[in-house]
Amino acid sequence: MKAFQYVTAQSVDSARDWLGPRASYLAGGNDLLARMKEYLADPDLLVNVKSIPGLADIEPGDGHWTLGAQVTIARIEQDPQIRKLFPALHEAAAEVGSLQIRNVATLGGNLAQHSRCWYYRHRDVVCLKKKGPTCFARLGENKFHSLFTGNPCISTVVSNLSIALAALGAVVLVQQGKQTVRWSIADLYAKAWDNPIAHHSLAHGDLILKVEIPVEPGRSAYGQISEKGAFDWALVSCAAAAVFDDGRVKQARIVLGAVAPVPYQVEAANDLLKGKKIDEPLAARAADRLLAGAEPLEHNGYKIPMARALIQRTLLKLMG
Amino acid sequence: MPTWPKETKYIGRHVQRVDGPAKVTGSARYTSDVQPEGWLYGMILRSRWPAAKISDISLEKARQVPGIKAAILVREGERTIRYYGEELAAVAGTSKQACLDALRLIEVTASPLPFVVKETEALKDSSPPVWEKSPNLSKPKVVEKGDLAKAFGECAAVVEGFFTTPVLIHHPLETHGNTVSWTDEGITAWASTQGIFSVRDGLAGNLNVEQSKVRVISEFMGGGFGAKFGPGIEGALAARLSKAAKAPVKLMLTRFDQSLAVGNRPSSFQKIKLGASADGKLLAYELDAYGTAGIGSGGSTEGGGGGAEFPAPYIYTIPNIRVSHRGVTVNAGSARAFRAPGHPPASFGMESILDELAVKLNLDPVEIRLKNDPSPVRQREYQLGAERFGWKQKYHRPGSSPGPVKTGVGCAGASWGGGGGGTQAEAQINPDGSLEIRCGTQDLGTGTKTLIAVIAADLLQLKPDQIQVRIGDTRFPPSGGSGGSTTAASVSPAVFDACTQALEALQNQTGVADARGDNWKAACKKLGINPLIVGGKWQPGLSSSGTGGVQFAEVEVDADTGFVRVKKITCVQDCGMVVSRLTCESQVNGGIIMGLGYALYEQRVMDSTTGVVLNPNFETYKLPGLADVPQIDIILLDMPERGVIGIGEPVTIPTAAAIANAVANALGVRIGSLPITPDKVLAALGKTQAAHA
């Protein structure tokens, strides 16, 4: 990697002050350091954000829980209350990489990580996402790529946590300039839908501070299918959360992962569930709505039946 | 003829690895741990082009990088590069970062050439030739026997199938590499190798140094699997860098390098037709196969070729056959021997089509094998294994498993040669009773040191940990490369001979009638000041070759998501006399896990447009992890009367075929392409949605 300077920020303000045009925030480093080793990133300064007071706290609450951006994925996975209140988040966390990775990887870093497209990650390939001329995956090896996208890049969002948090209706607190903005997970990734170069909506210097998760009196679940039994990326993932009234859905969110550059949601699918009891036929219809308009490429058409199965299973899991 | 003792205390039993503690505490020094005084890092610059004419490489700027002590070209003058990752130049420096910086400053003037990296594209006439003078698709090599057309006409059932297997990358946990010191006195190389003498001879030959002036040491090494016999380009470069820099140079490949250029298992594309009589007797077989060994078959391939050919119709004898093999050259790193070269693809194709035939004839897969397998050993193994596995209870008609998660079972067989020879060893008995055994073999991680200790301990009635085993040094009596599953069968008889002769000499010299066990120390004391050194060599009668093995697999396949989980593998394997049971079983476990990787996870992915290997890391080159490893049940057919036979390779052969057959049994449709990934399962079930045009 290229030589760089290193500072540890003790406050949000100082982190932002240090962040010059060629600097990067450093959290657990799983993503950033690997990109630096491959010469995909060459920041001149790393601003360590792990020591900022308050950003590594898990704060329980009646209305919502707040997780600091520097909370590690292992802590999320191992917290017994999170497991009880937000099973989708627990399950999504437990599937991230290996325990060694979860021990250092942070919530903020997980949400802000870059694409894992194997062309993007290749040191000698300059694709569209790296400001090159073309997307090689589109006519090449696109087994792991998107079914839905609003731009020529077909890489997918890979953060497990984003999928669960979207279903849970979480709000992301982002420091932007002098102000703290409140974004939905959809907001956090909206830019990646339209813009082939974007991995998320964060502009240079935007700092994720916290994530608020509303405590809803419902249930949630997450599931993924990978090629291996553990320590493997999701081919497709699905999270769902619902609030019930007398066994009927009052409100629900279903989200698909690894099929689009964003956690993929379809309002019509959520609406379909309202006022109904979840059973197999209903889950199948919800899957139809979510998967409508999918555009499979040469090697990723399998994601459609796989997603269908996952949607059905995840929804049925909500029924306990 | 010498014979192994009938009563044993250690031979054939579970004995802890003598070097286990050193390995788990980290005190064992692998090649990558060696740090001779003043050593430098070495690194290689590789081609970024899959094919190119290189007209000039300038090392000037690289040499200016602080810490860089040497920079050299792989070859002078213009040259043609034929694959992404081919070696161009190398540097040595005081830090990794200095080397990395230097590599980025080497200026290469290249004119890119057209290339082709996929077999299916390379075999077209229109594809750019990898070698200017010969077409990518070789002429078929054909073997014919009997009257095929007539025989197919007489068959009660004929099945046809198309099977493909991917290129696998050699990924031992310790990458390829050497630490080399080249001074006026000669060359000392610490090598991660499975053949210290072949590395010595390779270095001596390449660099024009007398063999007597080259010493190769490999005390501990982290796996080779067929890819680590010679010094490799990286070994020769380390030596040249050392000479230029006047310091030892450690050049261990990175995982990225490892994915490109150290050899691989060739792919195969097999069109097979098989016919049998109504009672399942195989009558006719036709194979039209091609596969790629990259730019060529390359690399030293002791223990089997590195080409794309494979034995067919594998373990079966069929009266009427036509076998055609073609090689396809592509712009990618070349093949090298890869654990049981040729056999795993052979087993996969043949055992798959055989199961299809069994289904068509309404025969049980074990039955059709018993009817056709010419090996009495495997006949016994199928019976033993089926009983232990519960085949009768578990086997059902293909596709008849209810529910979304389907269960299935399958089986497959394998054969291997093995056998030993050409090894010497010496025993040094010291007056204080300590004993050293020296042999110029090497331990691939299979447990050679333990094997030697077990034999010496039994013959001399000592404890294994009383014996100092010294191997992995070309100053010791010679032995061959550890390939073809020959190490145990080569080393054991030589150690037997050295120990028996040393005992006899000790008894003669000291007058102690039986110097073994309790008498040992007293006898040794009578030696006086000088130790007793006695040499021995491989003797016939203590080892043999030719093994058979069968495996049974039980799987669960989720028909909605395509996910395959292997629940159990039962392995019945013959390896003659078991010397060290623990390390022997460990070979079986490792072989099966590697076979599991072949079945479900591993494949090199090349990109047609850019010509690169897309998965040069363990994130996307998927290896089985702990969560994927099934229950493994091992039955070793103990046949001490046959002497020692190797086991390293046969145990990895039938695993993938057995798993593939189990998946087909579960689903009622066959996935004829390895690895069996969820996308292929869903496609085979007709669930996958086709791409928009």
Ligand SMILES: Cc1cc2nc3c(=O)[nH]c(=O)nc-3n(C[C@H](O)[C@H](O)[C@H](O)COP(=O)(O)OP(=O)(O)OC[C@H]3O[C@@H](n4cnc5c(N)ncnc54)[C@H](O)[C@@H]3O)c2cc1C
């Ligand atoms: C082998 C492997 C397997 C993996 N498998 C999975 C998986 O299955 N599922 C999954 O979800 N993830 C997986 N990961 C990804 C892993 O979870 C992420 O790399 C990790 O979460 C990143 O967190 P980090 O703290 O290490 O981030 P870093 O590497 O430190 O940072 C990542 C990026 O986020 C930016 N950043 C960090 N913190 C903030 C912040 N607070 N605000 C704004 N920007 C910030 C950094 O500047 C950088 O660009 C895997 C990673 C590896 C290496």
Ligand code: SF4
């Ligand atoms: S999918 Fe995106 S990241 Fe991948 S090659 Fe195409 S443009 Fe690059």
